[in-house]
Amino acid sequence: MAKQDPDLSKRLLSLLSMDEPEPPEMLDLEFPPDDYHDEMVEFMDAWLPDGQFIQTPPAWYASLQGLLSQSNPNLPMKTRIFHLAAEPESEQLCACRWLSYQYYKYFIVIDSYLDLHEWSDIPPDDVARARRGRTLAFIRHLDLSEVTYQDLVADPYIDIIIPRPKLPVNWQSQVLQLQHHPLPNNTPHSVQLTDVTQLQLQIASLAAPQQDMLRPLLEPKPLLPATEAVYLRVQQWSTQLGEGSHLRHVLDTVQEQTKLRALGGKALGFRPLLLTGEPGNAKSWLASQIAAVLGLPKYKIDFAGNGDRMLLVGSSRNWHNAAPGRIAQFLAESPVANPLIVIEEVDKALAGQDHGLQDLLLMLLEPENSKEFQDNFILPSLDLSHASFILTANDPSCLSSPLLSRLQQIEIRRPNQAMMLQLLQEMYQRILKEMGVQAYFTPELPAELAIQLVSRSTSIRALRFNVQTAIEAAVKEPELSELLAHQHSLMPKLPPLKNTHGPKPPLGFLP
Incomplete structure (x- = not known):
């Protein structure tokens, strides 16, 4: 187990006593910030070797930035753990420190099991001040095999960044994934359709059916290519x-x-x-x-x-x-x-x-x-x-x-008679197949019957209806045993036209 750093409490207290900056508007945030080196160089020199300052935001930066800028009083206060699928790097630490500076967060770096518990030993007054705004913790060299998930979530006022290629198996369902690699919509093969980290936060607060409904949106979806x-x-x-x-x-x-x-x-x-x-x-x-x-x-x-x-x-x-x-x-x-x-x-x-x-x-x-x-x-x-x-x-x-x-x-205009006759034969075959009776009916309609069907149809929808009616009429009278004996010989039967000019049947009650 790593030895306790005697200067850690001093460094933490120093961070707690920093003057609180005015919160910048989201639209005014720039990366890298203009005052980055002037106001934070002392801190960065203490943590980053050879003055390595990040120059472009990581792929996960904007997503986490949006989360930290949100305030939802309806959600219970609890620890949020964000997994960054990568080895710890100085640039990650630097970006997290800047985020903490932007959003009233206090910032700690955890290198050992003792460091993790050192935070809870800070005098209560100072901790109370820190908890006026949540604290952002960066897990750098801590051996995850030395701690449990419960060790990390003991304090509900901390957001924790864990940069590791993989997490312990039993942690996967309890942490929020940060997008480390460039977003898939920069490739021709797949795209991320939403902000994964924000959606994960929402899913965690939903009932099981709604969680199941939205969970597929967490994964990138492929783009079907034009080939x-x-x-x-x-x-x-x-x-x-x-x-x-x-x-x-x-x-x-x-x-x-x-x-x-x-x-x-x-x-x-x-x-x-x-x-x-x-x-x-x-x-x-x-x-x-x-x-x-x-x-x-x-x-x-x-x-x-x-x-x-x-x-x-x-x-x-x-x-x-x-x-x-x-x-x-x-x-x-x-x-x-x-x-x-x-x-x-x-x-x-x-x-x-x-x-x-x-x-x-x-x-x-x-x-x-x-x-x-x-x-x-x-x-x-x-x-x-x-x-x-x-x-x-x-x-x-x-x-x-x-x-x-x-x-x-x-x-889409109504097809002429020649087009309708061409569509008819294909439609007839398709309807027979849908009904499952293609083995019993003639494979093609005779020309005379086809012309009659088309002449009765004012649209393609009407033509389909008339073809279905003619097929049904062919099996109306024969017994089933007689129909089963037919092989490719049944012929659709054109029903008589309804008399639209005759007397209508009376309506009302019988005397």
């Missing part, structure tokens, strides 16, 4: 739909942007799209297909069903049953940092009073702003700048000019 293989999948899909497809413009846009991103080695994604046009012509289906072909997880928000802004951005932490919004929940569940978010029928919610939805969309669609997406429940902001967005609207006239300026608008 040649993905580009070829988009190209193949475009070829299958054909040159005359009414979806041609959308396909070309996604294909071109995928090619450009693959060329630049970037993550998958595209500029925000607004798909407009009459209902029933495959806007929603197209958004789902884009997600499937690109391999991106998709989250759908339907503004027609519910345009409540609070569902998207969460409720205040001070409310009973408060919870994160659906966007934050989806981001936590998403396996990648660049998913696809589809917002359906946006015109329905924005036609009247939008209750802040339009402002929310303006923020989400601007990468510089969505990088700091603020959920009402989650303390740190979230980075949504890597997500792609597709909005759909039947009538875009109620959308504001600022919103339209952030979107690439593409009108």
